[in-house]
Amino acid sequence: MIYTLTLNPSVDYIVSVDPFEFGKTNRTATEMKNPGGKGINVSRVLNNLNIKTKALGFIGGFTGGFIEQKLREEKVDTDFIQVNGDTRINIKLQTGEETEINGQSPSVDQEHLNTLLEKLHVLQEGDLLVLAGSVPKSLPSNIYYSLLKEVEELGVKVIVDTSGEALEKSFPGNPFLIKPNHHELGELFDKSDLTVKDAVHYGRRILDKGVQNIIVSMAGEGALFLNKEITLFSNVPKGIVKNSVGAGDSVVAGFVASYSQHNDLVKAFQYGIAAGSATAFSNHFCEKAEIEKLIDEIEITKL
Numbered sequence: 001m002i003y004t005l006t007l008n009p010s011v012d013y014i015v016s017v018d019p020f021e022f023g024k025t026n027r028t029a030t031e032m033k034n035p036g037g038k039g040i041n042v043s044r045v046l047n048n049l050n051i052k053t054k055a056l057g058f059i060g061g062f063t064g065g066f067i068e069q070k071l072r073e074e075k076v077d078t079d080f081i082q083v084n085g086d087t088r089i090n091i092k093l094q095t096g097e098e099t100e101i102n103g104q105s106p107s108v109d110q111e112h113l114n115t116l117l118e119k120l121h122v123l124q125e126g127d128l129l130v131l132a133g134s135v136p137k138s139l140p141s142n143i144y145y146s147l148l149k150e151v152e153e154l155g156v157k158v159i160v161d162t163s164g165e166a167l168e169k170s171f172p173g174n175p176f177l178i179k180p181n182h183h184e185l186g187e188l189f190d191k192s193d194l195t196v197k198d199a200v201h202y203g204r205r206i207l208d209k210g211v212q213n214i215i216v217s218m219a220g221e222g223a224l225f226l227n228k229e230i231t232l233f234s235n236v237p238k239g240i241v242k243n244s245v246g247a248g249d250s251v252v253a254g255f256v257a258s259y260s261q262h263n264d265l266v267k268a269f270q271y272g273i274a275a276g277s278a279t280a281f282s283n284h285f286c287e288k289a290e291i292e293k294l295i296d297e298i299e300i301t302k303l
């Protein structure tokens with residue numbers, strides 16, 4: 001079984017405004033309201049690929065109700081924990097470039113956390129758990145490390161997709177996979193504008209800290225896959241980016257979809273990149289046929 005955990009879900013309010021003028025009344029040309037947050041997005045993409053998951057996380061208020069309702073309509077299985085306050089709304093403003101304003105989440109207390117731990121204790125050998133997204137302020141920044149330790153004895157493979165302190169502190173918990181983008185990887189070492197060579201260098205330093213596999217996505221510039229045995233580079237297919245919200249989460253979902261079926265890391269890397277680009281090239285999350293159309297354009301080379 002595949003589980004996703006979103007500590008900090010969101011309603012994504014994705015609007016295009018053209019032209020956009022600061023200090024003026026602007027009107028939207030298009031708008032979408034979607035259930036969001038990284039783990040939820042992974043569950044939604046896997047659902048598009050006919051792979052069942054259970055989405056865990058903390059939700060509350062009218063926005064939490066919206067997320068639950070939408071996921072029920074899409075037939076994504078959920079087991080959320082209710083918290084007090086409204087789940088955040090994240091604004092994605094498309095004006096030719098993409099600007100994001102990500103909101104604050106309601107607080108999660110010890111009782112909520114204990115309920116989560118109970119839910120995680122039912123996981124079994126062979127299960128996959130995706131821990132994804134930012135950490136609400138009320139939780140410690142080493143929460144993903146604690147959760148990795150919590151399921152360590154259960155034989156579960158854990159993927160961590162987050163950034164900053166929460167990501168860095170997860171490394172000694174030996175996550176099966178992490179998927180930073182090149183900015184997030186650079187941030188961990190106080191560096192910007194990483195080249196492929198830099199990303200390989202810093203990725204290797206993270207492998208030394210206990211992470212088993214790393215995908216570094218570099219938007220239109222390609223992606224890397226690293227573990228102690230192999231270093232691979234992937235190009236990305238050519239196409240017009242329509243909406244990149246959820247593209248990174250689609251890489252994770254595509255990887256999980258393929259790996260859970262074929263147990264092949266290289267194939268899963270390729271499928272993940274195809275899924276990321278298929279989402280980026282459309283206004284919805286990728287479908288199987290869209291991924292399969294792109295897969296042959298993706299060439300994996302050994303570095």
Ligand SMILES: Nc1ncnc2c1ncn2[C@@H]1O[C@H](COP(=O)(O)OP(=O)(O)O)[C@@H](O)[C@H]1O
Pocket residue numbers: 180181182217218219220221222223236237238239241244246247248249251272273274275276277278280
């Ligand atoms: N310009 C692009 N051309 C093709 N694919 C893209 C482009 N931008 C993003 N993608 C796809 O989206 C994935 C994730 O994008 P990236 O920006 O690296 O991560 P994140 O969305 O996590 O910030 C990429 O690996 C790729 O598959």
Ligand SMILES: O=P(O)(O)OC[C@H]1O[C@](O)(COP(=O)(O)O)[C@@H](O)[C@@H]1O
Pocket residue numbers: 008010012035036037038039041090102132133134135244245246247248249250
């Ligand atoms: O938890 P964070 O880091 O604030 O990210 C949440 C946001 O990221 C998303 O999961 C999209 O992530 P990606 O574009 O990286 O795939 C949105 O749905 C959500 O608004």
